[in-house]
Amino acid sequence: MEWYKIPDLKYTGQTFIKRVKAGGKTICLVGYDNKVFALGAKCPHAGGDLTQGWCKEGKLICPVHRYSYSLETGKGSEGQNDYIDSYPVEIKDDSVYIGISSFWEKFKQAFK
Numbered sequence: 001m002e003w004y005k006i007p008d009l010k011y012t013g014q015t016f017i018k019r020v021k022a023g024g025k026t027i028c029l030v031g032y033d034n035k036v037f038a039l040g041a042k043c044p045h046a047g048g049d050l051t052q053g054w055c056k057e058g059k060l061i062c063p064v065h066r067y068s069y070s071l072e073t074g075k076g077s078e079g080q081n082d083y084i085d086s087y088p089v090e091i092k093d094d095s096v097y098i099g100i101s102s103f104w105e106k107f108k109q110a111f112k
């Protein structure tokens, strides 16, 4: 897994939703409830931009049709049967780092 520092972002506990790039991926970075979450930015339902959404009760809400996804796991709410990718986040000295696994790392883990 490679860790990518997000430039121009100092995290001090604020609430935010921001589109960032890391490891060639477009990520919806969310500061919510004194934690930071990194999730896929594209809604699997019909491609809505999740960085334009909002948070409610621990979920990220898509602005297009209001599907919702767990900030912790990316899992879609009951009845949706979908998910968005979620990535590990580390905070060091107020800087935010996102961990991205390569395709081969994911492949090897799937067949362990």
Ligand code: FES
Pocket (backbone or CB within 6 Å): 043, 044, 045, 046, 047, 048, 062, 063, 064, 065, 066, 067
């Ligand atoms: S595009 Fe996101 S809920 Fe439909």
